[in-house]
Amino acid sequence: MPTPQRYPLASIAFHWLIALLIAAAFTLGTIMTDMKISPTKLQYYSWHKWLGVTVLGLVALRLLTRLLSQAPTYPNSMPEWQKKIASLTHGVLYLLMFAVPLSGYFYTSAAGYPVVYLGLIQLPTIIGPNPELKPVLKELHELLTNVLLVLVILHVVAALKHHFIDKDGLLQRMLPGR
Template sequence: MPTQRYSNTSIVLHWLIAILIVAAFALGTIMTDMKFSPTKLQYYSYHKWLGVTVFGFVAIRLLSRLFSKAPPYPANMGLWQTRIANATHLFLYVLMFGVPLSGYFYTLAAGYPVVYFGQFELPVLMGPNPDIKESLKDLHEILTKVMLVMVLLHIAAALKHHFIDKDGLLLRMRPGR
C-alpha cells in the first residue's frame, strides 16, 4: 500500500516555514552578537520580517489543516507514539505562534514599531514599557531555545521512523511525488 501523503499545500507550507524558522534563528543568533551598526539594525528588521512571515504562514497552515486532514499514522505506531506525536505537533504550533508574538511584544515594549518589509506598520497593541521589556526579551529567547529543541526532536523522530522503523512516515511530508 503506498504511503498516504499530506496535501501539496501542507507540504509546501511545512518546508517553507521550516526554512524561514532556520533563517530567523540563524539571523537572530548572528545579530545579537554584532556590535551596534547600521547592518545590525538591518538584520533586526530582517529578523522581524521573518517572524511576521512565519506567523502568517503558520496561520495559513493551521487553517489548511482544518480543510485537509493529516494522513493516518503508520499502523505499527503504538498509542503512546501517536499521542507524543500529536502533543509535539500541538506544542510546535504553540511555539510557532508564541515565538513571533513574544518578539513582537518585546519590540513594542522597547518602544519600536514593527514595519513589515519597511512598508506596513503592524498595529501597535501596547506602548513602550521598560518594566516588562526585559521579561519579554527573556521570554522570546527561552521560547526560541525550546523551539530549537522541539524542532531537533521532530527531525530526530522523522529520521528514526525513516531509517529504523522504515514505516513511510517521513514520506508523507516529502516534496515531489
C-alpha cells in the first residue's frame, strides 16, 4: 500500500478538535485560577473538567486511529535530525495529552471533589481525599500543562516554518480540505 500524502480525515478532525479543546481548557484554567470563589468560578471549574475528560476520550480515539492508519512520511528535504525530533515531540505530545487530564482528575479526587462529566455522569473516584497528595498533584498538573503549552507552541512554530520558509507541504498534510 502506498504511503498517504495526507493524514486520514478522522486524524485531521481529531487533531483540530483536540487542539481547540486544549486551547479552551488552558484558557479557562488560566482565568479560573485567578478568580475569587463564586458560582462563576465553580462553573468554570466544571467546564474545565468536562473539557479535560473530553480531551482524554478524544485522544484515546485519536491514538487508536493513528495506530490503525499509516501516517504520511516526512518530506525527503527534511533533515534526519528534524524527523527524529518531530517524532519524539509527537510522542511526548500524546503522552502529555493523556497525562494532563489524568493529573487534573487525580488532583480533583485528592481534593475531595467528584468529577461529574457534563453534570450527568459521576466518574469513579480513583484517589480518595488526600490532603498530603493534593498539593503535589496540583503542582504536577500545572507543570505538565506548562510543558504541554511549550511543546504545542514549538509544534505550531515548526509547522509554520515548514509552511512559510521550507515550503515543503508538511502543513498541508493536516489541514482540512484538499
